Amino acid sequence: MTDDPRRPSLIDLFREEARTQARVLNDGLLALDRAPRDAGALEACMRAAHSLKGAARIVGVQVGVELAHAMEDCFVAAQEGRALLDVAWIDELLRGVDIVAHIGNDEDESARDAVGTCVASLQARMAGVVPHSVAVRRDVAPTAAAPFEPARSTAAEPPTASVASMPSGSSSGADADPDAAFNLLADTLRAEATPALTATTPAPDSTPATTPSSSSAKGTSTTTTEPGRMLRVRADNLDRLLSLSGESLVESRWLKPFAQSMLRVKRVQRDSTRALDQLHETLADLKLDPRAQAALEEVRRLTAESQHLLAERLADLESFDRRSTHLSQQLYDAALQCRMRPFGDGTGGLARMVRDVARSLGKKVRWQLVGESTQVDRDILDLLEAPLGHMLRNALDHGIETPAVRLACGKPEEGTLTLDARHTAGALLITVSDDGAGIDLDALRASIVRKKLASDETAARLSEAELLEFLFLPGFSLRDQVTEVSGRGVGLDAVHDVVKRVRGTVRITHEPGLGTRVQLQLPLTLSVIRSLLIEVAGEPYAVPLAHVNRTLHVSRAEIELLEGHQHIAFSGRRIGVVTAHQILDTAPPADESGTVSMIVIGDGPQTYGVVVDRFLGERMLVVQPLDPRLGKIRNITAGALMENGDPVLIADVDDWLRSVERLVAGGDLKHTQHGVAHAAQRATRRVLVVDDSLTVRELERKLLATRGYDVTIAVDGMDGWNAVRGERFDLVITDIDMPRMDGIELVTLIKRDPQLQSLPVMIVSYKDREEDRRAGLNAGADYYLAKGSFHDEALLDAVRDLIGEAYG
Incomplete structure (x- = not known):
């Protein structure tokens, strides 16, 4: 329709207009659902339908004209008091809104069929409406191209895009001059489009628009160049702008240390001037050659002049440093702001979803959105759409009760569902709350047991916080049957994945x-992160503070060995200890001080202390994505520049945790220097304790370790058999009843092995019957101690009888 390739087509502009008016209609109808006689909402809907009809007529989309005309009839009838838009009527109008948002052109047969069905339904409802004798239509007929007047604007109404009046002689879009029609519609959209309507006039050097934009479109963002005018900008260009502004900010901060180094030059020059003055005083009593005296005076003059010039230039440098840093900070803040969008941009369809789901469940719900204007990073907002939908559906299905149940509980029959977004403590806090029944912990506990995620005894001991953690597991649901709303267990699991x-x-x-x-606590932006800088093997690394539970300085003596792995006491429990050198595969440290620096990462059972x-x-670091040609680098997520311009790698903490688990599974964890590991190395008697009970293993380990024995742990007979074949031990202490291989089998294998048959074996078991004792001794055990009569000295005496003192 135009020779200018940079112009969007009239159909593209109409689609933009249709989506904009669909949002206005959707919001207005939801308001009318709560208050059917809301004059402001009725006027906004009528104007939106009227504007849509005019836009459809200009571009020759007849199905759009017919649908908008039918919807406008309904709104006018409601305005004039001839009809009341009840719930069923609003349902039909909302179906029309869904069609409006996807109208393309008259050649779309599915659109024509959908429009025909919707128009017929609306006309059937209008058939029962008494005509108003003085009702004035704004057009002649849906097929005519008569002029129409622009919609009125009131201060109380939200701005909507409307089509300006056309000359009386103008024809439909099919016959009108293309350039004139294009200019008319484009100018109108530019003048009256809402902030959500983007890219109506692409910049001359921008890429031609081939698809209509939307507020949630991936890969594009918008920036305002002047009030009322929006431009489409590629997301990668914005990211590049932010990256360059971050580098500019880093470079500007280089001036301050440079100015400080120049101050040292100034001090050196001042000292040289003083030395020259002392030389002049010393030579004053001597009769120097006039030429020498003149040269000395000239040197003093030049030195004083250079000192004065240096002082002036340093003052200029300090002033430039302040201006440059301030300007770079402003540039960076402005570039960062381009990535930010109002929270409301990503929540446009949630109110409609809440209404539809509540109606399908037979519930009455009042929807509240708080913090609509809260600024959120573009990328985070794009990721939030699905999690927020899951959370709201979960609250509607599992939380808010039916009207009858609420009335029986003394509550209003209408429940309240609130979505709140706000900034707090440098983070984005998003909360979904309802006034429903809460969570049935007994039902949750029973579901955990039914799904065989824990035994009855374990589930009974779980705290409330531990029980609620199960809701985030993949596939977990409190529903026994799958419905259209829930039951598949993907809701909170998907939320948890996005948050991580x-x-x-x-x-x-x-x-x-x-x-x-x-409650979700998210970073304000993905472009800047607060990080803890650590040093590992002489190199700096950045660990996002959001993943750091605590920083500690721990004495090496506090690090204990438990089942062959290092642990420390932390918040009333024991957590494993690893070194960052093993995670990053670097050379071990040469430092042998008595304390170590440690960060605590992870949560639940996967909590570890990492020694750095x-x-x-x-x-505060500006995230610089790594070159995609490098692929995924293990344990590293991105890079950044420090204030001095040096690069730093940003740790991928999730990768760190996976690396630790691999090291633990492979038995490759190494001990930190000194501490328990070194004390154990001094022991000359080594004891292997084999028991499937953690309590018994730990008790026996502590008893023997405090006497100086080097103790290794095995969790069952098979683990113990592998251990004795791979290492040298002076004694094996084993239980009888164990999984995979019991103690009798272990003793038998040891005594049958020519290289191990001389190894002393002690059985410590709850079985104290004579036949049990005889079976153990017949298998080859050197000592049998019953746990029923077990006490500290009995075990230690038996060990000393078999292998002597720890140091031999």
Whole structure:
């Protein structure tokens, strides 16, 4: 329709207009669902339908004209008091809105069929409406191309895109001059489009628009160049702008240390001037050659002049440093702001979804959105659409009760569902809360047992916080049957995955009978992270602070061996200890000081203390994605530049945890220097304790370790058999009843092996019957100690009888 390739087609512009008006209609109808006689909502809907009809007529999309005309009839009838838009009527109008948002052109047969069905339904409802004798239509007929007046604008109404008046002689879009029609519609859209309507006038050097944009479109973002005018900008260009502005900010901070180094030059020059003055005083009493005296005076003059010039230039440099840093900071802040969008941009369809799901469940719900204007990073907002939908559906299905149940509980029959977004403590806090029944912990506990995720005894001991953690497991659901709303166990699991991906946290709290709250704490932006800088093998690394539970300075003596692995006491429990050198596969440290620096990462049973060389402080870092040609680098997620311009790698903490698990599974963990490991190395008597009970293993290990024995742990007979074949031991202490291989089998294998048959074996078992004792001794055991009569000295005396003292 135009020779200018940079112009979007009229159909593209119409699609933009249709989507914009569909959003206005959707919001207005949801408002009318709560208050059917809301004059402001009725006026907004009528104007949106009227504008849509005019736009469809210009481009010759007759199905759009027919649908918009039918919808406008309904709104006018409601405005004039001839009809009341009840729930069923609003359902039909909302179906029309869904069609409006996807209208393309008259050649779309499916669209024509959908429009025909919707128009017929609306006309059938209008058939029962009494005509108004003085009703004035804004057009002659849906097929005519008569002029129409522009929609009125009131301060109380949201801005909507409307089509300006056309000359009386203008024809439909099929016959009108293409350039004139294009200019008319494009100018109108530019003048009256809402902020959500983007890219109506692409910049001359921008890429031609081939697809209509939307507020949630991937790969594009918008930036305002002047009030009322929006431009389409490629997302990678914005990312590049942010990256360059971050580098500019880093470079500007290089001036301050440079100025400080120049101050040292100034001090050196001042000292040289003083030395020259002292030389002048010393030579004053001597009769120097006039030429020498003149040269000395000239040197003093030049030195004083250079000192004065240096002072002036340093003052200029300091002033430039302040201006440059301030300007670079402003540039960076502005570039960062381009990535930010109002939270409401990503929640446009949630109100409709809440209404539809609540109706399908037979529930009455009042929807509240708080913090619609809260600024959120573009990438985070794009990721939030699905998790928020899961959380809201979960609250509607599992939380809010039916009207009858709520009335029986003394609650209003209409429940309240609130979505709240706000900035707090440098993070984005998103909360979904309801005033429903809360979470049935007994049902949750029973579901955990039924799904064989824990035994009855274990489930009974779980705290409330531990029980709620099961809700985030993949495939976990409290529903026994799959419905259209829930039952597949993908809701909170998907929420948890997204939150972890952006380095955030999620927490569930509830009050029985009063409601449930799901709270997401997310970073404000993915472009900048607060990080803890650490040093490992002489290189700096950045660990996102969102993943750091605690930083510690731990004495090596506090690190204990438990089942062959290092542990420390942390928050009332024991956590494993590893070194960052093993995770990053670097050379071990040469430092042999009595304390180590440690960061605590992970959560639940996967919590570990990671030993690093030293802490370098906290920094705000601009994330620089690694070159995609490098692929995924293990344990590293991105890079950044420090203030001095040096590069630093940003740790992938999830990868770190996976690396630790691999090291543990492979038995490759090494001990830190000194501490228990070194004390154990001094022992000359080595004891292998084989028992499937953690309590018994730990008790026996501590008793023997405190006497100086070097103790190794095995969790069952098979583990013990592998251990004695791979290492040298002076004594084996084993239980009888164990999985995979019992103690009798282990003793038998040891005594049958020519290289091991001289190894003393002690059985410590609860079985104290004579036949049990005889079976153990017949298998070859050198000592049988019953746990029923077990006490510390009995075990130690038996060990000393078999192998002597620890140091021999």
